[in-house]
Amino acid sequence: MAGGSQITQADTETRYEVFHTDCPARDVVDHITSRWGIWVLISLQGNDLRFYELRESIRGISEKMLAQSLRALVQDGLIWRHVEPTTPPQVTYGLTEFGREVGEPLGELFDRITQRLGSRP
């Protein structure tokens, strides 16, 4: 896809195609934009976290959904998973380079929204 950052008509036309095909990108996007994916990726920006830290960061997420989201994102290559074989085991998650590339625009997105809405009560 054209390397530039300018949005041209041609770029947009090209993008359309992706909506029809069974392009793998669609699956990845679906994972990222799944109910919890975006929050996981944002949480991991700037710092790696343990499972329980993620669960406590993202209020409202269940262990099941967290595990499920993590598995999908690890599978997609956005997140790495490191197991320290102690007892009890310690599992740490962090962003891969791909994950950082993807997380960056997500952080932008999020910051622009909060800024525009004048959040932070």
Add this chain to the structure above:
Amino acid sequence: MAGGSQITQADTETRYEVFHTDCPARDVVDHITSRWGIWVLISLQGNDLRFYELRESIRGISEKMLAQSLRALVQDGLIWRHVEPTTPPQVTYGLTEFGREVGEPLGELFDRITQRLGSRP
């Protein structure tokens, strides 16, 4: 929120808070990351579109979900809606400035993923 684009520990800590509160940002993010929101926003980048054009661009979307997605995004101030009172009426949709701000990182996100996956069969 801190104006810089560097991801610092402090920035990340601040973001955590948003996951707990009933910050309006969360609703907007949920709309954007809803099943069809992202595709609508990406479709409208660079060109305004009519209802049927959107439906045809985004293969697989039903009229119901398209209308619903559009309503939510108009409500959120990301999209404008213009009605030309002809018969039959012509309705056009496009991105507001806010929508463009939000759409830009989404386009980035999308391009990075397709690029990484070497898509486009």
Add this chain to the structure above:
DNA sequence: CCGTATCCGCGATGATACTG
């Protein structure tokens, strides 16, 4: 052309309990 209204299945989601 641009929707809204209605019905309904099914999968995502959550609560709970249990294991290594």
Add this chain to the structure above:
DNA sequence: CAGTATCATCGCGGATACGG
């Protein structure tokens, strides 16, 4: 601590029909 297993539910999203 870091999950899996199981089950109940609930609302998203699709199909269809109809209205302005």
